[in-house]
Amino acid sequence: MKTIALFTFALVLSxxxxxxxxxxxxxxxxxxxxxxxxxxxxxxxxxxGVRTKYFMNMYVGALYLKKMSKEASTIINADEEMxxxxxxxxxxxxxxxxxxxxxxxFKNASSGKATADEQKKFMxxxxxxxxxxxxxxxxxxxKVGTKIYKNSELKGTIPGLEFKKALFAIWLxxxxxxxxxxxxxxxxx
Numbered sequence: 001m002k003t004i005a006l007f008t009f010a011l012v013l014s015x016x017x018x019x020x021x022x023x024x025x026x027x028x029x030x031x032x033x034x035x036x037x038x039x040x041x042x043x044x045x046x047x048x049g050v051r052t053k054y055f056m057n058m059y060v061g062a063l064y065l066k067k068m069s070k071e072a073s074t075i076i077n078a079d080e081e082m083x084x085x086x087x088x089x090x091x092x093x094x095x096x097x098x099x100x101x102x103x104x105x106f107k108n109a110s111s112g113k114a115t116a117d118e119q120k121k122f123m124x125x126x127x128x129x130x131x132x133x134x135x136x137x138x139x140x141x142x143k144v145g146t147k148i149y150k151n152s153e154l155k156g157t158i159p160g161l162e163f164k165k166a167l168f169a170i171w172l173x174x175x176x177x178x179x180x181x182x183x184x185x186x187x188x189x
Contacts, residue, residue, distance in 0.1 A: 112165025
């Protein structure tokens with residue numbers, strides 16, 4: 001009787017843990033959840049790609065949307081939950097280099113507007129040293145703003161749709177950080 005009870009308990013536990021396991025997909029050696037939530041709203045991975053510089057992989061970025069889309073301008077302008085999740089894959093990505101890239105990205109942004117104060121605030125949220133395998137999540141929530149996370153810790157929020165448009169245009173705009181990364185995030189592999 002004791003054996004049957006233990007077997008039943010083990011079976012229930014394994015079923016529970018299996019049903020709670022999220023599905024993942026590997027992009028350029030990095031696993032991302034295929035589905036997650038932003039502000040308790042379900043989102044799916046639209047695509048993911050690698051950012052290269054000087055022939056080196058720097059990070060892998062994934063785009064999460066409520067509904068898959070290949071239309072960059074529609075995504076940039078949408079006032080709905082979405083996110084860009086970044087996993088650093090090189091120790092060459094330092095806080096200073098990231099700041100330079102983002103500053104250049106805001107200058108090249110084809111949509112939205114990020115004021116100098118918003119850009120400064122954004123970078124202040126990422127002021128700690130960067131390490132290989134760090135995770136940076138940029139999650140947009142309507143009427144709240146863009147939430148900036150580093151390694152699952154909320155660092156701060158910048159309100160406004162215009163800031164989100166400018167931020168997302170860094171990767172998805174008409175002059176993106178890297179065209180192949182944009183295409184991969186849009187699922188145009």
